[in-house]
Amino acid sequence: MSLPPGFLDELRNRVPISRVIGRKVVWDLRKSNQAKGDWWAPCPFHQEKSASFHCDDQKGFYYCFGCHAKGDALTFLKEADGLEFIEAVKVLAAEAGMQMPEPDPRARERSDRRSRLFEVTEAACRWFRLQLQTGAAAEARDYLARRGLDQAAEERFEIGFAPDQRYALGQALREKGFDEGLIVEAGISARPEGGGQVYDRFRGRIIFPIRDGQGRCIGFGGRAMDPNARAKYLNSPETPLFDKGRNLYHMGPARSAVAKGKALIVAEGYMDVIALARAGFDGAVAPLGTAITEDQLRLMWRISPEPIIALDGDAAGQRAAQRLIDLALPMTGPGQALRFVILPAGQDPDDLIKASGAAAMGALLDRARPLVDLLWSREIEGQVFDSPERKAALDKRLADAIGRIPDEATRRHYDRELGQKKWALFGGGGRRPGKPGQGGRKPGAARVVAMDSSLPGEDLLEGASLLICALRPELIAAVEGRIERLTPRDENRAALLFDLLSHSDSPAGQRGLETLRADAHLGLTPSVISSQDADAVAAILNNLLDRLEAQRAAGAELARAEAEIQGEADEGLTWRMQQIARARHRAERPELESSGDLNEDRDALSAQLSGWLSEEIWRKPPRR
Structure with missing residues (x-):
């Protein structure tokens, strides 16, 4: 949508930025100068107790001296509430009492169609919820009960059920007046490749609604009840509403929790997120059936500067961690870090919480390891460094990895940290050293031989x-x-x-x-x-x-x-x-x-x- 010249300037001038930001922060009135429009508060984008977040009504900008977040009122609405640009403009226009410019006819048509698609997905969500209470869903309810989910949890996470019927949902939606083309476009139904009657995409599955940052239903994830189903989990296809690589499950509630001081925890699946949230870790999210993407990483960093990646303790979880290292390194820097928790072998967050309680999960999260530790572990795992060539190969792999970090200061700190790890590893002549006095060589023994005599002093x-x-x-x-x-x-x-x-x-x-x-x-x-x-x-x-x-x-x-x-x-x-x-x-x-x-x-x-x-x-x- 194109906006007329001067519209945004008028918008910013009408609404003091402190009024927009003031809904999300508590101003430090001792440090602020209200008469001059000079405001200070703890930053809403990262956890802190001191007031390092500065807001200037005269200039219309904010800046955090801790995490370096900065921008104007529109930037704040996008970062704090996850709004798209035009959505932020609409919110600010309503605040200013200004009429939004009329879009061109084609843009209005696309907007109207998206609104109708949202109506379709919301109607499908309600239908799935009702089906969970029917006799056909008895096995599904038993499964959820075995997983420890009561009715309150089912309502909180809007869990539903898709009966094993080929046309039931599509027919119910058409009876409510929805066009068949919209039902297909929303990913609810699918057309056979050879033509014929459209059929329901989700059948015989427990349904988890997927909502965007504004709480709108954009798609669904379904877990098969049949153990022989070709896919245990099935997500909505790519639609005008749903892009699985650019969204996160449970994103809206997690963002609210992080704003209140909770950690952003990235788990692997829907049930892990539900288990974490019910155990008090409300900042839990999950990717949507795929490995974490660049867009999802950026989305996480918009919510928290240091998400904790909690991966299952199996081989797949380890592989996911290794892939994420290479994805994150070219994007990491101040305010964009990652920490990792690798769960015990054979356990996911749901298993761990059931077996050992929320305290055990909290203890693991408190010991989350930084990205540099994961990089180091990956490069030395299973290796023997008993020759200069092998040590040089390690040096090259590490140099290539940290060379991809764009921020110079972050690169320098990685180099220093990895240098200390190499010193500890090679200080004992190419093997992991024990501490002096415990059988290992003294530090530096592999590098320098002390002289027999020492000069005075x-x-x-x-x-x-x-x-x-x-x-x-x-x-x-x-x-x-x-x-x-x-x-x-x-x-x-x-x-x-x-x-x-x-x-x-x-x-x-x-x-x-x-x-x-x-x-x-x-x-x-x-x-x-x-x-x-x-x-x-x-x-x-x-x-x-x-x-x-x-x-x-x-x-x-x-x-x-x-x-x-x-x-x-x-x-x-x-x-x-x-x-x-x-x-x-x-x-x-x-x-x-x-x-x-x-x-x-x-x-x-x-x-x-x-x-x-x-x-x-x-x-x-x-x-x-």
Whole structure:
């Protein structure tokens, strides 16, 4: 439908955006300035307690500083209520008291025909509901009772029954005055390919009505009562109302539940959704008999920024998860994430809730895994990484996968997360490592061999570096590659390093941390490692690592030089020794410059750290 120039501008000017949005949010009046049309509220598009959602009546726009949702009043109506553009325009026009422009005759004709198709599907829904109460539906009622559905559940989900009769529904609808062509177009009846009388598409099946986001019946799903039926589930065909790849079962109620703080849970089938909703998980939806499509993913993200995909614990559920990884990666980014729950083998949500209760399902949902975990599991499952070529192949597969992510920041975080997983996997020489002290190699053993001798100050520099990383874990990402190369000879320090890089918390790592705290030269540590400016702390950390790397490089070069000396040193060897000295000097900050004496070096470093560290804050456990 085309709109005349200026119509939308007039529409937006007449209705303050805060009036449209105010029906969905509770304004924070302490933060808002009503006189200036400046409004703040918790965002209706993602779960939060703070008021990060800003609405500006003067500009006519909203923006969320948390999930970055933005737009005008029409955008809000489309995103919050799932309306099509022209439907949002009609809602806003009614609010403004403006008359909608008359559409062209063909557009009006199409709109009228859709309205009649909706009348057909609603009439069929009522007919199916009535049939469930007849004698012919006794077996269907028994089946529903065995599945734990009472009459209240049947009414809530409008469950019906299609008797095993070839013409019953079509005849009933024609008697109500519906045209046979409309009945066929709505997908209720079908024409034989060779011609002849149209017949009912759904026969001998329990019927589940499928409604769109506005609650209108767009089609049906039917479960066969005959165990020998060719298709256990049958959905409506593609019609002007029904596109199975662009809709979700139970979408309207789920969207309302998510707006009230519930999680959006994507199950596999109708009965799973019904079981979840009856157990209190009202934000449950399901695709319509197919694998999840791109359009369905976008629809989910319009409802919630982080849907939970709850898949059956069978082989089909595992395959569905693998397909979804490849579908979602090119679409994922801030505000568009997925989490996964893989149910116990042989169980679907309905089975689990019946066997173990809603609490068991809730516990699984609380432990839902991010998409990056599923990607990692897929790429290493059944693999042995006992050669450089196999490790390189894994690197390539992972790089190809995350290279499809369009958002640069998300790509970077995926790369970092997968890097940590690879470090944990390969840190033990190509097999999954145990934690230090439990039979596995120490972190970094596959990458770096520690030197037999340590130059003065190495132990101090290493300890201070680990200490800062433990207190300020947010700094680790920037120096991850450098601290991976640390090779602590002390087992507890090695365990602490492993914990820092793998986000774990082992007793040995805690012992390493406590040892560093008790060190006489590090005990003066940061009053401000936990509160000082991050750039200042990062500068100290990088300087410590610079010095440590320079000392170790110098030690290695000295060892090689000693082996090369044959008689008197030549000019080349002399030049290399000069370069060693210069490299080490560049790594030394003037205020930390070593005098060559271990005690003086320790005192200089302690003095530098103690200027901004406090014993009280230092004694608190590190944030993780």
